[in-house]
Amino acid sequence: MSIPLEHVIILASLLFAMGLGCTVAWRSNVIMMLIGIEIMLNAVMLVFVGASARWGVADGQLFALLIMALTSAEVSLALAMVVYLHRRKKTVNTDVFDSMKG
């Protein structure tokens, strides 16, 4: 039995919306934002895998693997930055870091 693509997409959309909601809701906290971004990325991965299964093409799974690698790199870098920023300003509130504003 195979799960219809529509279901996968609905689930992915829900996941994405939750991730976005998390990012927007806790936007003053870098760590919560990172978690939100991870969730959104996972939603995207889900769509890739689902689509790959639906049309029987391996590209989607390949992309999913690529995203996993990318995410791990991203998270490690981001957490390092969080630690560094926290050390500088004693906060993880993103709005404090505005020295690059136009």
Next chain:
Amino acid sequence: MKLYLAIMLLLPLAGGLTSALAGRLLPRRLLEFLICATVWGGFVCAALAAASYTAPLTVNLAPWITAFDLGAPLSLYLDPLSLSLAVMVTFVCGLIHIYSVFYMAEEGDYPRFFALLNLFVFAMLTLLLAENLPLLYLGWEGVGFCSYLLIGFWYQDKANADAGRKAFITTRIGDTALVIGIAWLFQLFGTFSMVQLNGMAFLIPGGVVTAIGVLFLIGAMGKSAQVPLQVWLPDAMAGPTPVSAMIHAATMVTAGVYLLARMFPFFGGSAVVTSAIAVTGGITAFYGASCAVAQRDLKRVLAFSTISQIGYMMLGVGAGAITAATFHLLVHAFFKALLFLGAGCVITAMHHEQDIFKMGGLRRSLPVTFWCFLAGSACLAGIPLTGGFFSKDSIIGALWLKGVPLYQALYVLALITALLTSFYSFRLVYLVFGGETNAHIHGSRELKVMELVLVPLALLGLCGGVLDLPGYLGGGFLGHFFANLAGGKAAEAPQATEIVLQAIAGALALAGLAAAHVAFSGKARAKRIAEADNPSALTSFLFHAWHFDDLYRLLFIRPYAALSGFLWQRMDEGVIDDSLDRLAQGVGATGTWFGRWTAGRISLYIVSFAAGGAAILGYLAWVTLS
């Protein structure tokens, strides 16, 4: 002939340029000799041209402006009118040049003065000899330019410089009308040649001829100081006296009369134009004479008399009596130059005092000047048998002979003016030369030479009548000379009429003399001087030349200056520039306002991102669903 004409023009030009560019490098005596020699050389050429003159001719010297069908070559035209004036101009200017050398003996900046004098002669001769209108205009503006700088020659005094500026601008107003007329003529006929144009008036509607004639008249008004553009001439007396004599009496101011006489065949057929010329002349003649009666400054009296006398010439042109007008122009040049040069002697002797009420008794200390000045005044007043009498009378007679009510009215006006003229002429003589000496006379070697120059002019003024004696005395030279010229042939009066007319004019001149004698000789003279400081309302009105200057200041000059500042600060910098600056500021402000979005707050970016994504999705959904 071509050679004579070319040399006549080139000599003063060369003299002027030499003096302007290298005047400082030459010894003073040499330069003085040079600038006199160029003008006398011009006179010799003019005389030679006159001697070998047979019929009108056109001489082409070189091309000037040539573009498609427009051609304005440097070509000259010689006919009795231009020839007689050229001889007069070179002769009178030659005498005035000699006089100037001595008059300006103490002036340090002489090269500029002599350069301008010579250039003036060049420009005047160009004006006279030009065959086409652009070349005439070159001379026309050239004399205006030279007169501008000569009036303001002593430029450190602001009043002098202002007078020069006034002359230049006022005449330029007239010149503009002239150029419009020239452009119109070219549009109609495709030529600038005055000879050709003069024969073509019949090709176009009378209304157009009238309009062009009026434009030319306005041009002439400016140059010849006719009402309402006369205001510059009295102030022009700020220049050195020889300049006044040369430019503002003998030559330049007659340019307008010359132009109208030259173009007379063109618009002579239009009664409106000739009447307008005559009325302008009549009013101006009366205006000038009335103002001259009340003036205190010796040169201003003469200036107003010039305005008045040129008014007579205009009357002559308006009456179609070109010969009479030219006759008066020539004689007037002699006696007016004489009067101005005489005034120059007086002023030099009086240490630059010009108020006639502070003079007196000069008949003993300056006898030569006195007799010559007297001769000049007699000519100006039209005392019978002087040159001025015959020339002025031929104009007044021509007015009567027109036999039209308008011209008869002008005839009466001209007679009244003649009476006034005689009165103010002798008022001047009595005030300046009568009474007792009350000032130290500054005699010098220069003054002696200057006085000598007066003598030939006095003789010419007195005997100028022989140029064109009336019919009953055997007729005149000018009448024959001009006979073939269009408008040259005046209506021939029966001898009896002519004698009666002349008797009336002569009687009036003598009446004026008598009136001046009663008012200004002997004891009355002292009384008038005492009265002079408390002028009556009428005298004051006349003294201020009918308040024309104040009127123009109120009507034109002040509004012009005010509007100029208004246009600049309110319109140009205010409306146009400020609105642009505001626009620029608006763009800048909008940019800054949008820039606030880039606040550097990541939370804001995320919300914006989410909102943007939602908007795009919403749009796609809307498109898909509908």
Next chain:
Amino acid sequence: MISHHLLTLLVFLPSLGALLILAVRKSDALARLVALGFAVAELVLSGYFFTLDTVHTLYPAPAGFFQYENVHWIDFFGIRYTLGMDGISLLMVALTAFITVIGVGVSWQGIKERVPLHFALLLLMESGILGVFLALDLFLFYLFWEVMLIPMFFLIGIWGHGRRIYSAVKFFLYTFLGSLLMLVAIITIFLMHGAQSGTYSFALVDLIGTKVPYDVGLWLFAAFLLAFAIKFPLFPLHTWLPDAHTDAPTAGSVILASLLLKTGAYGLVRFGYPLFPDAARAFTPLIYAAAVFGISYGAWIAFAQKDMKRLVAYSSVSHMGFVALGIAAWSPIALSGAILQMVNHGVTTGALFALVGMLDERTHSREIDTYGGVWGKVPALSFFFLLFCMASAGLPGLNNFVGEFLVLIGTFKVAPLPAGFAFLGMVLTLVYTVRLVQEILFGKERKPLVMHDLSLREGGILAVLAVGAVYLGVSPSPLLELVKGPVALLVGVK
């Protein structure tokens, strides 16, 4: 070989000089000498073109052009490197070369900082201007049009005085806005022509034949007109000019007035009218109005000025009105007059700016109120001042009279009313000119000023300009003969 690429040499010789100057930028004196050398060489080269009386070109040239170059450049877009010279271009080229020499001369001592850059920019600008006067490919024309803008921006911005940044930016924005719209119009007509004929080309000779719908033509001509009218400058687009002139260094003012303003007029004659004859006719009343109003308006405002340079700047607005009038009339005489007037205005106004610069160098003041009685102190300078003021006022026998006279006579023939009003401008011109002469040269000295008379260099510059002014005034016929052929072709008469 080189004889077939003389035009390229002509255009790029100054750029070469600019590069050389930047290469030797260590020495100010050397930079000056190199600049002068290249400017004079350019003048000699442009003079050489006067001696070429026959058609002398490798490439088939359009009628009227006696020098022509036409080679491939960017074939993909139909852009070619096309330069051509006819009588009008030659006159403008000669003026450019002449005025650049003057520009180098007047900035010989006045510029003290970054001397090499200044002279390099002068020469670079000369290249740009020459390119504008010679390009016959619209893309190439646009390129040069922008190239000449940039050096002027820096000249004003770096060596200017007063609110120089404001003025430089204003100048740049104004002209850039106009030229961008022109670019849009150029591309539009390029596409229209390509769609009609199948071959895409920016060449003027090709584009002239394009059939443009009337209402589209109006918009396209309006875009061209805007670009050119800003450069002209026509009322009411002139307000950048007084600021730019006032704040520019002397050489900048001279070149701005004498050359940059001419590019607008030239563009209108070479591109605007021939490309869109119908639209141009529709716009003619508007141009008449702007020209005639500008003549009086500029003269009137000039009267109120307190700053000499501003006065001369406003006088440019007035004088260029005559050029616009002559172009709008589009009759042989008026157009000849307008082209001649471009040269005349270049000489006269260039000289006046040079004179103002010289006075400024002596007293460090451009306020008219500072001066007075200058004639007594520096007679030679005053002589030239008077001469050029009178030329500017249109005294016959000097240069401006001939141009104005031809424009007015030619315009009167086809449009008496605008010409009639333009005549009134003659009076107003005299009023402000005489005021300037009066306040500066005459009267008593208002402030004790120590002045020395002309140096040999200054005297030389002014004498050369004066000879030009007198020559153009006395003997304009050879130049009129030169432009006669091209004008006849443009206007369409024999």
